[in-house]
Amino acid sequence: MEQTNQRIAKISAHLYPSNSQDMEDSCGVRRANCRAKGGAPGFKVAILGAAGGIGQPLAMLMKINPLVSVLHLYDVVNSPGVTADISHMDTGAVVRGFLGQAQLESALTGMDLVIIPAGVPRKPGMTRDDLFNINAGIVKTLCEGIAKSCPRAVVNLISNPVNSTVPIAAEVFKKAGTYDPKRLLGVTMLDVVRANTFVAEVLGLDPRDVDVPVVGGHAGVTILPLLSQVKPPSSFTQEEVEYLTNRIQNGGTEVVEAKAGAGSATLSMAYAAVKFADACLRGLRGDAAVVECAFVSSQVTELPFFASKVRLGRNGAEEVFQLGPLNEYERVGLEKAKKELAASIQKGVSFIRK
Numbered sequence: 001m002e003q004t005n006q007r008i009a010k011i012s013a014h015l016y017p018s019n020s021q022d023m024e025d026s027c028g029v030r031r032a033n034c035r036a037k038g039g040a041p042g043f044k045v046a047i048l049g050a051a052g053g054i055g056q057p058l059a060m061l062m063k064i065n066p067l068v069s070v071l072h073l074y075d076v077v078n079s080p081g082v083t084a085d086i087s088h089m090d091t092g093a094v095v096r097g098f099l100g101q102a103q104l105e106s107a108l109t110g111m112d113l114v115i116i117p118a119g120v121p122r123k124p125g126m127t128r129d130d131l132f133n134i135n136a137g138i139v140k141t142l143c144e145g146i147a148k149s150c151p152r153a154v155v156n157l158i159s160n161p162v163n164s165t166v167p168i169a170a171e172v173f174k175k176a177g178t179y180d181p182k183r184l185l186g187v188t189m190l191d192v193v194r195a196n197t198f199v200a201e202v203l204g205l206d207p208r209d210v211d212v213p214v215v216g217g218h219a220g221v222t223i224l225p226l227l228s229q230v231k232p233p234s235s236f237t238q239e240e241v242e243y244l245t246n247r248i249q250n251g252g253t254e255v256v257e258a259k260a261g262a263g264s265a266t267l268s269m270a271y272a273a274v275k276f277a278d279a280c281l282r283g284l285r286g287d288a289a290v291v292e293c294a295f296v297s298s299q300v301t302e303l304p305f306f307a308s309k310v311r312l313g314r315n316g317a318e319e320v321f322q323l324g325p326l327n328e329y330e331r332v333g334l335e336k337a338k339k340e341l342a343a344s345i346q347k348g349v350s351f352i353r354k
């Protein structure tokens with residue numbers, strides 16, 4: 001009996017960090033019912049904002065991902081319930097939950113990849129920039145935690161406005177002396193996912209066979225689909241180009257309006273976030289030729305950050321690709337995108353430097 005108790009105590013120390021006792025009690029999961037799958041190969045991933053509209057399906061999909069060995073779910077509310085629920089899934093990753101600022105350090109320590117969908121979403125009539133006042137502070141706090149507890153982790157930043165939150169994160173990391181531009185990636189994958197879907201509809205193809213590069217940023221005119229570079233090579237009428245560009249640029253608003261006050265894209269975003277996180281993990285594993293679009297530190301234009309195709313490797317975004325040849329319509333779109341992006345980037349930088 002004594003031996004059994006010792007074994008249970010050992011397992012529970014592994015599953016639950018010392019300061020998460022309250023959470024364990026409140027979620028009602030008995031320690032003895034859990035098993036630690038210590039030593040399984042894979043990456044350690046934390047989701048910050050894991051109890052939210054994106055966070056929950058994202059956590060579920062990451063629990064299924066065979067590249068993940070440990071999954072940490074952090075939020076300021078409701079993470080005990082989400083953790084208890086997801087931990088019952090019979091997949092490989094060990095799940096641990098963390099609640100509130102006091103547990104941020106434990107949530108982050110040792111992580112290889114941190115995914116951040118924390119923050120408020122839009123309601124109809126709002127722009128992403130209207131979220132700045134609340135989300136800037138949330139991203140700042142979380143990134144300070146990353147700088148302290150897992151400065152070498154690759155960060156996938158989802159919280160809006162991405163065009164400003166990525167510069168905020170960069171400034172926080174610079175201040176802490178931990179900034180590695182390769183390891184900070186703004187997630188623009190949903191724009192690519194939407195572009196593939198809408199273009200496939202027009203072409204009558206399976207979206208899985210379509211690849212549309214989407215560059216620039218993640219808001220309105222800064223979302224710039226390069227329809228001249230679609231794979232498989234395709235031609236579009238001017239009417240189709242305008243319809244597709246407009247629909248891709250306003251895909252987020254389409255969902256916000258349809259949800260009528262109940263938030264923004266969560267399910268398609270969780271899908272896109274997992275697609276992107278999986279690519280980052282394959283890069284970290286050393287797979288060759290993993291290429292996706294992301295909003296990163298960049299020298300592709302005169303702006304310090306820009307979304308374009310990047311090659312993901314053992315160190316994060318190891319190569320940032322040039323835009324390739326643009327047609328006249330895309331060149332005009334690029335100028336518009338850069339103007340808005342410059343202001344959004346500056347706003348993020350000033351928030352930390354002020």
Ligand SMILES: NC(=O)c1ccc[n+]([C@@H]2O[C@H](COP(=O)([O-])OP(=O)(O)OC[C@H]3O[C@@H](n4cnc5c(N)ncnc54)[C@H](O)[C@@H]3O)[C@@H](O)[C@H]2O)c1
Pocket residue numbers: 048049050051052053054055074075076077117118119120121122131135138141142157158159160161162187188189190191218263264265266269
């Ligand atoms: N990059 C993209 O393509 C994209 C797509 C969709 C949504 N988003 C953005 O993602 C964010 C989240 O959207 P959602 O629909 O999941 O919102 P939500 O309100 O459903 O969930 C947000 C979660 O963040 C948590 N949170 C708040 N402050 C926190 C903190 N300090 N630390 C940890 N967690 C905290 C909340 O408790 C909540 O559980 C929004 O800013 C939204 O605009 C981005």
Ligand SMILES: O=C(O)C[C@H](O)C(=O)O
Pocket residue numbers: 121122128160190251252253255256264265
């Ligand atoms: O549109 C939003 O506010 C959420 C997200 O950025 C999206 O593109 O769906």
